[in-house]
Amino acid sequence: MRAVLARRNPVAKVAAALVFTVALVTTLDPVPPAVAIAIELALVPLFGVGYRTLARRAWPLLVSAAGVAVTMVLFAAERTGDTVFQAGPVEVTTSVLNGALGLALRVIAIALPGVLVFASTDPTDLADALVQNVRAPYRFAIGALAAFRLVPLLGQEWQLLRLARRARGVDAGRNPFAAARIFVSTAFGLLVGAIRRGTRLAVAMDARGFDRGGPRSRARTQRFGTADAALVAGAVVLSVAALWTGFAT
Amino acid sequence: MIRAKGFGWRHAGRKAWAVRGLDLRVERGERVLLLGASGAGKSTLLAALAGLLAADSGEREGTVEVDGRVGIVFQDPETQIVMARAGDDVAFGLENHAVPPAAIWSRVDGALARVGFPYGRDRSTAALSGGEQQRLALAGALALRPDVLLLDEPTANLDPAGAGLVRGALREALDPGTTTVLVEHRVAEALPLVDRVVVLEPGGGVRADGPPDEIFATQGDRLVAEGVWVPGRPVEPRHACAPPGEALLTAEKATIRDRLAAVDLLVREGESLAILGPNGSGKSTLALLLGGLLKPDGGRIAATAALAGPDAATPPHRWRAPALARRIGSVFQDPEHQFVTSTVYDELALGPRRTGMPDGAVRSTVDGLLSRLRLDRLAAANPYTLSGGEARRLSVATALAAAPALLVLDEPTFGQDRRTWVELVDLLAGLRDEGRGIVTVTHDPDFVAALADRTVHLRANQETL
Numbered sequence: 001m002r003a004v005l006a007r008r009n010p011v012a013k014v015a016a017a018l019v020f021t022v023a024l025v026t027t028l029d030p031v032p033p034a035v036a037i038a039i040e041l042a043l044v045p046l047f048g049v050g051y052r053t054l055a056r057r058a059w060p061l062l063v064s065a066a067g068v069a070v071t072m073v074l075f076a077a078e079r080t081g082d083t084v085f086q087a088g089p090v091e092v093t094t095s096v097l098n099g100a101l102g103l104a105l106r107v108i109a110i111a112l113p114g115v116l117v118f119a120s121t122d123p124t125d126l127a128d129a130l131v132q133n134v135r136a137p138y139r140f141a142i143g144a145l146a147a148f149r150l151v152p153l154l155g156q157e158w159q160l161l162r163l164a165r166r167a168r169g170v171d172a173g174r175n176p177f178a179a180a181r182i183f184v185s186t187a188f189g190l191l192v193g194a195i196r197r198g199t200r201l202a203v204a205m206d207a208r209g210f211d212r213g214g215p216r217s218r219a220r221t222q223r224f225g226t227a228d229a230a231l232v233a234g235a236v237v238l239s240v241a242a243l244w245t246g247f248a249t
Numbered sequence: 250m251i252r253a254k255g256f257g258w259r260h261a262g263r264k265a266w267a268v269r270g271l272d273l274r275v276e277r278g279e280r281v282l283l284l285g286a287s288g289a290g291k292s293t294l295l296a297a298l299a300g301l302l303a304a305d306s307g308e309r310e311g312t313v314e315v316d317g318r319v320g321i322v323f324q325d326p327e328t329q330i331v332m333a334r335a336g337d338d339v340a341f342g343l344e345n346h347a348v349p350p351a352a353i354w355s356r357v358d359g360a361l362a363r364v365g366f367p368y369g370r371d372r373s374t375a376a377l378s379g380g381e382q383q384r385l386a387l388a389g390a391l392a393l394r395p396d397v398l399l400l401d402e403p404t405a406n407l408d409p410a411g412a413g414l415v416r417g418a419l420r421e422a423l424d425p426g427t428t429t430v431l432v433e434h435r436v437a438e439a440l441p442l443v444d445r446v447v448v449l450e451p452g453g454g455v456r457a458d459g460p461p462d463e464i465f466a467t468q469g470d471r472l473v474a475e476g477v478w479v480p481g482r483p484v485e486p487r488h489a490c491a492p493p494g495e496a497l498l499t500a501e502k503a504t505i506r507d508r509l510a511a512v513d514l515l516v517r518e519g520e521s522l523a524i525l526g527p528n529g530s531g532k533s534t535l536a537l538l539l540g541g542l543l544k545p546d547g548g549r550i551a552a553t554a555a556l557a558g559p560d561a562a563t564p565p566h567r568w569r570a571p572a573l574a575r576r577i578g579s580v581f582q583d584p585e586h587q588f589v590t591s592t593v594y595d596e597l598a599l600g601p602r603r604t605g606m607p608d609g610a611v612r613s614t615v616d617g618l619l620s621r622l623r624l625d626r627l628a629a630a631n632p633y634t635l636s637g638g639e640a641r642r643l644s645v646a647t648a649l650a651a652a653p654a655l656l657v658l659d660e661p662t663f664g665q666d667r668r669t670w671v672e673l674v675d676l677l678a679g680l681r682d683e684g685r686g687i688v689t690v691t692h693d694p695d696f697v698a699a700l701a702d703r704t705v706h707l708r709a710n711q712e713t714l
Contacts, residue, residue: 122333123333124332124333124334124337142331142341145331145332145333146331146332149330149331149332149333149374149375150327150328152375153327157586160581160583160586161586163537163540163542163543164579164581164586164587165570165587165589166542166570166573167540167542167570167573167574167578167579167581167587167648168570168574168587168589168599168600168603168647169570169571169573169574169575169599169600169603169604169651170570170589170599170603171569171570171571173569185589189585189586189588189589192585192633193585193586197327197328200323200325200328200329201328201329201331203296203301203323204323204328204329204331204386205331205341206301207299207301207320207321207323208320208331208341208342208345208389208390208393209342209345209346209393210341210345212345212346214347215347216344216345216347217343217344217347217348217349217350217353218344218350219337219340219343219344219350219353219354219357220337220340221350
C-alpha cells in the first residue's frame with residue numbers, strides 16, 4: 001500500500017506544491033519559510049519518502065541555499081541594524097543576517113515540495129493526470145514522457161564521446177582553451193546523437209498512430225477525487241498559516 | 250493488398266531518387282523478403298508503405314496503395330519503446346487508435362503472449378535486453394492487428410541470442426492472413442520466414458521477383474557483389490600465415506566493479522584475438538580497458554616495451570592522448586561517437602597532425618587511407634552524412650591514421666552488408682600480417698571463423714544481469 005499522500009492524483013500534488021511556492025514568494029521575512037519547512041518535513045512520511053532518500057535528492061538544494069546566503073552576506077547593499085561582527089571590509093549587521101537567512105530558507109521552502117512531489121510520483125501517472133484531469137494536450141504530455149525516457153542514455157553517451165576523443169589523440173592537457181574546444185565538440189556530438197534518436201522515436205510513435213489526430217482512448221484512468229481536492233485545500237490552509245506566523249511576529 | 254505503380258520518392262535536398270519507377274503487387278498473406286544493395290531504397294519503400302513519408306519531406310511520383318492497417322517494426326530497439334512499463338507500451342498504439350478501454354488490456358496480454366514476452370505488464374522497459382525490447386516492439390505492432398506487417402531489419406542491432414528470440418517470435422506470431430514485407434541483410438536467417446523475394450534495382454524499380462530458390466540461382470552472384478548475404482556462399486577465411494610475434498599488452502586480473510569480472514589475457518604482434526561472451530559480460534568494457542581509455546578498479550593493464558618503449562612503466566590509461574593514439578587505436582561500436590571534425594579528410598588528418606607528423610607526410614598518409622578504404626570521393630563530405638558502411642570504414646581508417654601497433658575494435662561488423670564486411674576482414678587480416686595486434690570484441694560467428702587466430706570467452710557477469 002502506497003503512503004496516503006503518495007497515492008493522491010499527481011495534478012493535486014503539483015497544485016499543492018505550487019500553492020506553497022506562490023505563498024512564500026510574497027514574503028521576505030525568515031519566519032514563514034522556516035515554519036513552511038517544518039510543515040513540509042513533518043509531511044514527508046505521508047508521501048512515503050524516507051528522510052534519507054529526501055536528503056540524497058535535496059542536497060543540491062542545500063548547497064544553493066548556502067550559496068545564496070553567503071552571497072547576500074558579502075554583497076547586500078543595505079547594511080542597517082547592529083553590527084554583529086566585522087570581517088575585513090565586510091560589516092555583518094542584523095539586517096544583513098536576517099535578509100540572508102530569509103532568502104536561503106525561502107529557496108529551501110519553495111523547492112522542497114517539488115522534490116517531494118517528484119520523488120513520490122510516477123512520471124506516467126503525471127502525464128496521464130495532466131491529459132485527463134487538466135486537459136493538457138496529449139501530444140505534449142505523452143511526447144515529453146517518451147523523450148524523458150531517453151535522458152538517462154545521454155549520460156552514457158557523454159562518457160563514450162569523451163573516451164572516443166581521447167582514443168583519437170585529442171586531449172586538453174592543462175590548456176583551458178583546448179578543454180573548451182573539446183567540450184563544445186563533445187556537446188555537438190551529443191546533440192547530433194540526441195536529435196537522431198528523437199527523430200527515430202517520433203517516427204516510431206507516429207507509425208503506431210500517435211499522429212492520427214482523432215479521438216484517443218485511455219488504458220489507465222486517473223481520478224481527481226475529494227481526497228485530492230482536500231490535499232490542495234490543506235496546502236492552502238497550511239501556507240496561509242505559515243504566512244500568518246510572519247505577520248504575528 | 251499492396252499495389253505500387255510507377256512509384257518514386259526523392260528525399261528533400263537529395264539529387265538522386267531513393268526509389269523510382271517501382272511497380273509491385275503483393276497479395277494478402279504473402280511473405281516478401283525485400284533485397285537490394287545499400288541505398289537501393291528498401292527502407293524508403295517500407296516507410297512509404299507505412300504512410301510515414303510526409304508530403305513536405307520530399308518529392309513523390311506514381312502511387313502506392315495499401316489495403317488495411319499497417320504495422321512496422323524498425324531496427325533500433327531503444328527508439329521504439331515509448332512507455333516506461335511493458336504493458337503501457339503495447340497499449341500506446343491501442344490508445345492512439347481509440348480502442349475502447351475495456352478491450353485494451355486483453356489485447357495487450359494477447360499480443361505479449363503471442364511474441365513470447367517472458368515478463369508481466371509491469372516490467373520496466375528500461376530493464377529489457379535488446380532482443381526483449383524488439384519482441385515488445387513487435388507486440389506493440391501486432392496488438393493493432395495489422396493486415397500488413399513491415400519489418401525493417403528488426404534483428405540487425407541484436408546479438409545472435411537476441412536475434413534468435415525475435416525470429417522465433419516472428420515465426421510463432423505471424424498468422425496466415427498477415428501480409429509481411431521484411432528487409433534483412435542476413436538472408437539465410439530470414440528465409441524460413443518468407444516465400445517470395447523481391448530485388449530492388451537502385452533508383453530503378455524491381456530487378457527480380459520470384460521464389461527464393463529461383464532468385465538466388467539467377468541473381469546470386471550479382472547480389473553477392475552488391476553486399477547481400479546470399480545463403481551458401483561462405484567467405485574465404487584469412488588466418489595468420491606466420492606465428493605471432495612479441496607481446497604488446499597484458500591484462501592481469503583486470504576488473505571493473507559491476508561491469509567486468511577479473512580477466513587475464515595477452516595480446517601479441519601479428520595475431521588476431523577475438524573476445525566473445527554474452528550480453529552483460531563486459532566485453533565493451535574490456536575493449537575500453539585494453540584501449541587505455543578506462544582505469545581498472547582492480548588488477549592491471551600493462552604495455553610491453555615493444556608497444557610503448559620507455560613508457561611501458563606507466564599504464565596505458567595514464568598516457569597522454571596523442572601518445573595513446575600512436576600506440577593503440579580504438580574503434581567504437583558507433584562510428585559517430587568518434588567523429589570530431591567536419592570533413593572526412595580532416596577526420597583522417599587529425600591523428601597524424603596531433604602526433605606531430607609533418608604536413609607532406611600527413612597528406613600522403615590521408616590520401617593512401619582514402620583510396621584504400623574507398624573513401625576518396627567523400628574527402629570533402631561531412632562525416633555525419635555518411636551511410637552506415639561508409640561511416641564504419643571511416644572510423645577504422647581514423648584509428649589507422651596514427652599507425653598504431655595495436656588495434657582494438659568493438660563490434661566492427663554490426664549491421665554491415667557483405668561487401669563492407671569482406672573489406673573489413675581483408676583490411677584487418679592485412680594489418681595483422683604486417684605485424685600489428687588486432688583485438689576484436691564481437692558477437693559475429695562468421696567474423697570469428699574468418700579472422701580470429703585465438704578467442705577469449707567472458708562469462709556472464711551476475712551483477713549486471
